[in-house]
Amino acid sequence: MTTLKSKLHDDLTAAIKARDELTSSTLRLTLSAVAYEETAGKTARELSDDEVLKVIVREAKKRREAAEAFDKGGRADSAERERAEGEVLAQYLPQQLSDEELTAIVADAVAEVKAAGAEGPKAMGAVMKIVKPKVGDRAEGGRVAAAVKSLLVG
Structure with missing residues (x-):
């Protein structure tokens, strides 16, 4: 067990x-x-x-x-x-990321994707592919997607 x-x-x-x-x-x-x-x-x-x-x-x-x-x-x-x-x-879940920590991880991924030439909402999939392994279960997918969207569009 x-x-x-x-x-x-x-x-x-x-x-x-x-x-x-x-x-x-x-x-x-x-x-x-x-x-x-x-x-x-x-x-x-x-x-x-x-x-x-x-x-x-x-x-x-x-x-x-x-x-x-x-x-x-x-x-x-x-x-x-x-x-x-x-x-x-x-109580059994890993400590969730704060909004600041999540935003920092997403910002790094957005910068990495933009350096590769992708921009705007179309780059969301590429950014999510980078962010998801780093975040894991420490943030819900909806929260991650909202952070990615706000940094790509905003």
Whole structure:
């Protein structure tokens, strides 16, 4: 069992013993998603820590999107629950980049692409190709795309 997956299991056990319903239900759903990923495909396999982290990132994104949808639908109580579940999952994610750090990384990539001769909105794909590996899971794709767009167009 990978270290991240075993940490999730240990934290689930602790949450159950502490009768923490929010944390235990969130971790159960996350471990269920990990188990689904492990059995998806033709052969079952054990996920690496990076793959488990990707599942957690995906689950956290689902919570954010659901919270936004509940807010738009006028269901504040459900939105609050989704945000709380997202905060539980955030403990397992790498530290997110600040706006300043993200802007600096994007600015370097934009300068690199412009030096190669690409400019304007058409260069967005080239810039994203450079930025995404540097950023990894430390910033959501939408945030990265918005930063790239603002520096290319603005």
